[in-house]
Amino acid sequence: MGLRLDTRALGREVDRYPGALLGHCVLLLLVSVLALRSASLTPDGGSLHFAERQLGWALAGLGCFFAASLVPYDRLGRRWPALWGLGLLALVGVLVLGTKVNGARSWFSLGPVRLQPSELMKPLLALALAHVAARLGPRLATFGGLARAALVALVPFGLVLLQPDLGTALCFVPISLAIVFAGGARLRHLLGAFAGALACLPLVWCFLLAEYQKLRILSFLDRDEHALGGAYQVTQSVIAIGSGGLLGRGAGQGTQGPLGFLPERHTDFVFAVVCEDWGLLGGALVLGLYASLVALLLEQAHRTRDPEGRGILVGLAAVTATQVVVNVGMVLGVMPVTGIPLPLLSYGGSSLVASMLGFGLAASVARHRSRVALTPGAPREAPERRGTGRTERAILGA
Numbered sequence: 001m002g003l004r005l006d007t008r009a010l011g012r013e014v015d016r017y018p019g020a021l022l023g024h025c026v027l028l029l030l031v032s033v034l035a036l037r038s039a040s041l042t043p044d045g046g047s048l049h050f051a052e053r054q055l056g057w058a059l060a061g062l063g064c065f066f067a068a069s070l071v072p073y074d075r076l077g078r079r080w081p082a083l084w085g086l087g088l089l090a091l092v093g094v095l096v097l098g099t100k101v102n103g104a105r106s107w108f109s110l111g112p113v114r115l116q117p118s119e120l121m122k123p124l125l126a127l128a129l130a131h132v133a134a135r136l137g138p139r140l141a142t143f144g145g146l147a148r149a150a151l152v153a154l155v156p157f158g159l160v161l162l163q164p165d166l167g168t169a170l171c172f173v174p175i176s177l178a179i180v181f182a183g184g185a186r187l188r189h190l191l192g193a194f195a196g197a198l199a200c201l202p203l204v205w206c207f208l209l210a211e212y213q214k215l216r217i218l219s220f221l222d223r224d225e226h227a228l229g230g231a232y233q234v235t236q237s238v239i240a241i242g243s244g245g246l247l248g249r250g251a252g253q254g255t256q257g258p259l260g261f262l263p264e265r266h267t268d269f270v271f272a273v274v275c276e277d278w279g280l281l282g283g284a285l286v287l288g289l290y291a292s293l294v295a296l297l298l299e300q301a302h303r304t305r306d307p308e309g310r311g312i313l314v315g316l317a318a319v320t321a322t323q324v325v326v327n328v329g330m331v332l333g334v335m336p337v338t339g340i341p342l343p344l345l346s347y348g349g350s351s352l353v354a355s356m357l358g359f360g361l362a363a364s365v366a367r368h369r370s371r372v373a374l375t376p377g378a379p380r381e382a383p384e385r386r387g388t389g390r391t392e393r394a395i396l397g398a
Helices: 002-016 019-039 050-070 075-080 080-097 116-139 143-161 165-180 187-199 201-210 209-219 234-243 270-303 307-332 347-370 382-386 390-396
Strands: 098-101 104-110 114-115
Touching: 002 165, 019 270, 019 347, 050 270, 050 347, 075 080, 075 116, 075 307, 075 347, 080 104, 080 116, 080 390, 104 116, 114 347, 116 143, 116 165, 116 307, 116 390, 143 165, 143 187, 143 390, 165 187, 165 307, 187 201, 201 307, 234 270, 234 307, 270 307, 270 347, 307 347
Parallel strands: none
Antiparallel strands: 098 104, 104 114
């Protein structure tokens, strides 16, 4: 009898596990390893071994996915001040002790491994802000409540801008907007905040953007003028995509990547390698896979009654969609170069592990939402409120 009960419990657990989400992630990781095999080739016929290293990061990312999926997301949410604080501490530390790469002091160098804490802040922000928005409840519809929630995002946003890493900082915006809007924030308040941000653009240009960032924008506005300078990457990227045609030149048979014409082909411009090798059809299939992944996250959000779990899912869906649109737009030359990686495809351990950690949180919501489901408008449990720490009381005004 006991064995039968265990079997039934195991069956229920398997039914609840989001296999489709895991399958999407595994497929994208496989595409990444295959694309990076081509991106690793050098003009002399050697290899930079990006694919092998990415495979190691993929295994680490899968471990993070499973670990995050096993822990109930509401328990992690109740510990958001500590997790958020650790993320901020890492962002402050990298400003002091970090290594400057491509003009931004964004990395900790740990021997052969480099860690980018701003990437890991993305899932931590989704977790923290979703919990805060759920706790604020109806107060999020007031300007004061929205301002309290915004503090959770503005602090890491400002620290990342100081590196300066505008691309990663901007990734915090779709996470925040999606979570607070799903949590009940008024559209007019969000539009007012957007108008205020637009009014600050001249100040951003004069005081926050580095010279290389200004050059990227100017190169986007006049690519022909900067074809051999700031627009060189985009020009070579467009050539690579065009040379792939409909079906591609074949894995490792391209010219722009293996011959070294396309810079950063393993990171920000890996989609150009995909299109050169597998053509328009291959690129469309990869984009379809991303669209299906985002749709899956939104469908899970629709089925989730708990506002905290729903906030995590919409935040992750928003940042995934934004990164794909911006990166592919950049590779196609219809958006400025921002340094935003393509989730799960671009080479890099920090980005990959952070993405898999975020999707692991999404899997946790799918597994545990029935246990923490609340009826609409129901208050949070009293034990959670008694456990509120000073950081949360300061932000929530509780």
